[in-house]
Amino acid sequence: MIQNSTRPRGRPRSFDELEALEKATQVFWSKGYDGVTIDDLVAGMGVGRPSLYAIFGDKRTLFLRVLRAYAEAKGARAANALLSPNTLRDSLASFLKHAVESATQEGSATGCLLVCVAPLVDDEEVRQFLQNATAGAAALVQHRFRDGISAGEIPSDFPVAARASLVIDLTRGLTMRAQMGTPRKTLLRDAEEAADLVVLLPREVSRGPSGSARKASTGRGRVPRP
Amino acid sequence: MIQNSTRPRGRPRSFDELEALEKATQVFWSKGYDGVTIDDLVAGMGVGRPSLYAIFGDKRTLFLRVLRAYAEAKGARAANALLSPNTLRDSLASFLKHAVESATQEGSATGCLLVCVAPLVDDEEVRQFLQNATAGAAALVQHRFRDGISAGEIPSDFPVAARASLVIDLTRGLTMRAQMGTPRKTLLRDAEEAADLVVLLPREVSRGPSGSARKASTGRGRVPRP
DNA sequence: CCAATTTCGAACCGGTCGGTACTATAAGAG
DNA sequence: CTCTTATAGTACCGACCGGTTCGAAATTGG
Numbered sequence: 001m002i003q004n005s006t007r008p009r010g011r012p013r014s015f016d017e018l019e020a021l022e023k024a025t026q027v028f029w030s031k032g033y034d035g036v037t038i039d040d041l042v043a044g045m046g047v048g049r050p051s052l053y054a055i056f057g058d059k060r061t062l063f064l065r066v067l068r069a070y071a072e073a074k075g076a077r078a079a080n081a082l083l084s085p086n087t088l089r090d091s092l093a094s095f096l097k098h099a100v101e102s103a104t105q106e107g108s109a110t111g112c113l114l115v116c117v118a119p120l121v122d123d124e125e126v127r128q129f130l131q132n133a134t135a136g137a138a139a140l141v142q143h144r145f146r147d148g149i150s151a152g153e154i155p156s157d158f159p160v161a162a163r164a165s166l167v168i169d170l171t172r173g174l175t176m177r178a179q180m181g182t183p184r185k186t187l188l189r190d191a192e193e194a195a196d197l198v199v200l201l202p203r204e205v206s207r208g209p210s211g212s213a214r215k216a217s218t219g220r221g222r223v224p225r226p
Numbered sequence: 227m228i229q230n231s232t233r234p235r236g237r238p239r240s241f242d243e244l245e246a247l248e249k250a251t252q253v254f255w256s257k258g259y260d261g262v263t264i265d266d267l268v269a270g271m272g273v274g275r276p277s278l279y280a281i282f283g284d285k286r287t288l289f290l291r292v293l294r295a296y297a298e299a300k301g302a303r304a305a306n307a308l309l310s311p312n313t314l315r316d317s318l319a320s321f322l323k324h325a326v327e328s329a330t331q332e333g334s335a336t337g338c339l340l341v342c343v344a345p346l347v348d349d350e351e352v353r354q355f356l357q358n359a360t361a362g363a364a365a366l367v368q369h370r371f372r373d374g375i376s377a378g379e380i381p382s383d384f385p386v387a388a389r390a391s392l393v394i395d396l397t398r399g400l401t402m403r404a405q406m407g408t409p410r411k412t413l414l415r416d417a418e419e420a421a422d423l424v425v426l427l428p429r430e431v432s433r434g435p436s437g438s439a440r441k442a443s444t445g446r447g448r449v450p451r452p
Numbered sequence: 453c454c455a456a457t458t459t460c461g462a463a464c465c466g467g468t469c470g471g472t473a474c475t476a477t478a479a480g481a482g
Numbered sequence: 483c484t485c486t487t488a489t490a491g492t493a494c495c496g497a498c499c500g501g502t503t504c505g506a507a508a509t510t511g512g
Contacts, residue, residue: 010488011478032346034260038470048490053471055489119337119405120258120346130406162419165403169416172402173395179345180356190395193388200426236458237508264500274460279501 017055020045024056025066029109033063033121064125070113071133074102079140088148092167093195095141099171100187103178111179115172137171138164154199163198170194243281246271250282251292255335259289259347290351296339297359300328305366314374318393319421321367325397326413329404337405341398363397364390380425389424396420 027044028036038059042049056062081098085091103111111117118130141164148154174187174194253270254262264285268275282288307324311317329337337343344356367390374380400413400420 007480008488009480009486011490013489031348032258032260034258035346035348037468039468048492049470050472050491051489058471115402116345119342119402120261122257122261127407134403134406159419162416163423165412165416166396166399166420166423169396169399169403169420170392172399173392173397176341176345176398176402177360177391177395180360181353186391190388190391193385194392194395196428197389197392197423197426200423200428202422202426233510234458235456235510237460239459263498265498274462275500276461276502277459280459284501 013051015045015047015051020047021056021066021069024062025070025113026109028063028066028117029111029113032117060123063121064129067113067118067126067129071129074112074114075133075136077102078137082140082144088144088151088153089195089199091144091148092141092198093192095167096171096174096191096194097188100174100178100184100191103175104184104187110181112175115175116179134168138168141167148199155201158201167194167198170198239277241271241273241277246273247282247292247295250288251296251339252335254289254292254343255337255339258343286349289347290355293339293344293352293355297355300338300340301359301362303328304363308366308370314370314377314379315421315425317370318367318424319418321393322397322400322417322420323414326400326404326410326417329401330410330413336407338401341401342405360394364394367393374425381427384427393420393424396424 023045024041027040031040036059038049038052041047041059041062042052045052047055052062056065078095078098082091082095085094099112103115114130114133118126121127138161142160145154145158145160145164149156149158149160174191178184178187249271250267253266257266262285264275264278267273267285267288268278271278273281278288282291304321304324308317308321311320325338329341340356340359344352347353364387368386371380371384371386371390375382375384375386400417404410404413
């Protein structure tokens with residue numbers, strides 16, 4: 001039963017709307033926003049030009065819809081990657097690795113629509129959307145950090161907000177490197193390394209294993225209260 | 227003596243070549259590559275259309291020249307920021323803060339031509355240039371880490387390459403957030419936090435101040451030898 | 453003052469772009 | 483079978499874009 005309700009009246013569409021939307025995502029993802037022409041979309045989506053305008057509106061409207069759908073899907077997957085593992089460190093590794101894998105997926109454009117394409121779109125609504133998306137991602141990571149505090153994995157004075165921003169920054173950096181062609185293997189290794197780092201706590205003073213550090217007193221470098 | 231040699235013969239130019247190049251940088255920086263039209267450049271550079279072609283070549287050639295000049299200047303400033311301070315931690319803070327300040331400079335476009343604009347240009351030469359620039363930046367940071375090892379600030383088994391990549395990723399992330407409108411103050415704070423983090427060493431086991439961590443054994447998360 | 457040289461500014465050209473009108477086609481409704 | 487509805491496909495339109503041509507202007511050399 002592919003459709004239980006009555007079929008609409010006129011000539012049936014020759015394409016699936018969501019499938020076309022996904023194809024549009026790939027087009028924008030691989031060519032950017034300004035770089036994409038309507039003909040690119042027509043060719044990539046398998047939708048006739050007038051149908052495209054009738055159903056999806058103009059290029060900007062279509063892009064916004066693509067952006068929202070993409071962000072929702074990717075956000076869900078990212079949240080899943082972050083919240084599935086048991087330990088905090090593995091959660092972060094999973095989160096970062098998910099970003100890398102998604103950005104280096106074969107059969108799809110490299111990088112990320114939200115990181116590599118959308119920020120360059122000169123449009124207030126897009127900017128606002130990105131701000132919100134970023135804030136949401138950071139909030140997600142913060143939440144995971146707080147769970148880690150509850151579980152005793154990190155102390156209660158752990159700099160949650162700052163480290164969460166840092167994780168998001170790292171995700172962006174890894175994603176951009178993916179788009180520049182850095183191999184997945186390298187990025188996955190760096191993601192693991194980053195996960196190790198992000199859960200580290202500041203040292204009380206400086207007790208490096210290689211004896212006395214010469215001028216290791218930085219005059220700073222501690223979180224508020226030890 | 228603005229010119230010691232004989233003045234060239236014909237009608238003198240009505241603009242300064244380097245000044246025009248700088249203005250072109252701003253145009254590309256603020257509008258991207260695909261988003262820029264020749265008329266944008268003509269208006270922004272104060273150079274007549276035919277003169278633009280005669281002197282700078284077409285849009286792609288001009289962009290490559292802009293890119294090279296920008297990277298050279300910015301690379302020099304970044305290296306200076308990185309190599310001036312005495313301690314490793316302050317070097318990294320200086321490096322990251324320089325990136326933030328440059329990306330949030332008033333009177334100039336936000337973000338960074340190398341981070342926010344160039345990666346989206348669909349051109350093999352641009353890609354190659356970016357790869358080299360990134361490698362150069364990472365090498366610079368690695369060099370600073372090795373100096374830190376020599377000075378005894380960090381142990382000799384410090385994961386130099388991975389941490390250097392991490393610093394570059396962080397720089398990119400901060401820069402992109404700058405372009406998205408995150409205030410400078412926030413970014414500077416995060417840059418400091420990041421500098422603190424990047425020089426940290428892994429703990430031997432896990433001796434957080436908040437008693438026993440429940441499931442803190444990750445089965446991983448250590449650098450080769452403690 | 454005149455010729456040579458170089459740049460400037462406007463106008464121009466073929467091509468492409470975003471967006472639309474028009475017609476043919478495929479379905480259900482009666 | 484005919485009418486209505488909705489989409490497909492083509493062809494078209496004005497606007498704009500990248501790039502060039504050409505005459506006017508500004509300067510040096512004689």
